[in-house]
Amino acid sequence: MTKDEKKLGPQRSRIDEIDRQLLDLLSERSSIVHEVIEKKIRNQLPIFAPKREDDKTDKFRQMAGERGLDPDWAEDFLRMIMASSRASQSSSQFPRATEEPKHVLIVGARGGMGRLYTRIFEQSGHTVYKIDKHNWYELEEMAPKLDLAIVTVPINVTADVIRRLAPKLNKGTVLADFTSNKTDPIEVMKEAHSGPVLGLHPMHGPDVNNLSKQLMVACVGRDEAASAWMVEQARLWGMRVIEADPQKHDHVMHLVQGLRHFVALLHGSFMKTYDLDPRDILEYSSPIYRGELMMTGRIFAQSAELYADIVFANEERRQLLLNFIEHNDRLTRMVKEDDKEGFIKEFEAVTDFFGSFANQALEESGYLIDRLTDRFA
Numbered sequence: 001m002t003k004d005e006k007k008l009g010p011q012r013s014r015i016d017e018i019d020r021q022l023l024d025l026l027s028e029r030s031s032i033v034h035e036v037i038e039k040k041i042r043n044q045l046p047i048f049a050p051k052r053e054d055d056k057t058d059k060f061r062q063m064a065g066e067r068g069l070d071p072d073w074a075e076d077f078l079r080m081i082m083a084s085s086r087a088s089q090s091s092s093q094f095p096r097a098t099e100e101p102k103h104v105l106i107v108g109a110r111g112g113m114g115r116l117y118t119r120i121f122e123q124s125g126h127t128v129y130k131i132d133k134h135n136w137y138e139l140e141e142m143a144p145k146l147d148l149a150i151v152t153v154p155i156n157v158t159a160d161v162i163r164r165l166a167p168k169l170n171k172g173t174v175l176a177d178f179t180s181n182k183t184d185p186i187e188v189m190k191e192a193h194s195g196p197v198l199g200l201h202p203m204h205g206p207d208v209n210n211l212s213k214q215l216m217v218a219c220v221g222r223d224e225a226a227s228a229w230m231v232e233q234a235r236l237w238g239m240r241v242i243e244a245d246p247q248k249h250d251h252v253m254h255l256v257q258g259l260r261h262f263v264a265l266l267h268g269s270f271m272k273t274y275d276l277d278p279r280d281i282l283e284y285s286s287p288i289y290r291g292e293l294m295m296t297g298r299i300f301a302q303s304a305e306l307y308a309d310i311v312f313a314n315e316e317r318r319q320l321l322l323n324f325i326e327h328n329d330r331l332t333r334m335v336k337e338d339d340k341e342g343f344i345k346e347f348e349a350v351t352d353f354f355g356s357f358a359n360q361a362l363e364e365s366g367y368l369i370d371r372l373t374d375r376f377a
């Protein structure tokens, strides 16, 4: 410490004392959160309570403003506290949606999603049976007991696995899948199984810490009442559940997953030909470009087969990609002919198409960039 810095001594001691008090208060808060989760388990209440969080956030912003503190900063601070509170509520036991435990089969139990959901069903007090290609022969014995069977296997073998599994199930067993497209698997499940059918798409990877605030898309294939407990269970885990039409879901997913990942490949593959080290690009990148590069880069830290399966999920998705490439050809003319006017016209047409979302995107991405700059720059 320099001599001049020593002059800050009294203030720094006081700041240390306040920070210690903050930690004491947070620790006290966290022990109350332990009581909350015990009550939630007893009373079957969801981990994520969005209305309570919104009300608290509004009030906290207002109180921060009254104390001369920045409400945006205060909101971030409270949200971090509540996220950690939900994470700690998700660490050992979950509320269960049913009085009695259900008997749940996970087909593909050794995969990432299979392992994650095995743990979560078990932590909710359900009885879980695990099948993958190594112990398929055990299915005969498990099948009569099952309330729910979830198929979570690579997309290209989903239909085969469903067709092999379904004849073994009781008529009352709910047959469900976790595939990232919904129309085809639901059709196959309805054909192969005469009982209740539920298409699910958990919109997260296997590496999440907990499920709170994660999105679960649910498409009822047959007999909504029979699978209502599963949908409720996802809510109790803290998930946001969207009950969707399978065609609508797939139409959106072609863009969100198919096109998005294909464009990432296009971007990465072109960068490779450009012969520049990613580290050099990063060094010269503004925070926003860094953010974009992260979104592209993260994909290449994951499994190529998984992405190939998603991008080439079906004929319709491949057709969309071909339309996209054709569309690019049309825009190529603009570049060849140095058509700046054309660029501006097209740009403005897209601005019109995005409407108010463009401003929302500007605001939200600005927030993200600020956080990123703060943490990594």
Ligand SMILES: O=C(O)C(=O)C[C@]1(C(=O)O)C=C[C@@H](O)C=C1
Binding pocket: 033, 036, 047, 048, 049, 050, 052, 053, 081, 082, 085, 086
């Ligand atoms: O009030 C609750 O239900 C809580 O679990 C507590 C708490 C919080 O930490 O403030 C955490 C999670 C909920 O989404 C809402 C609030």
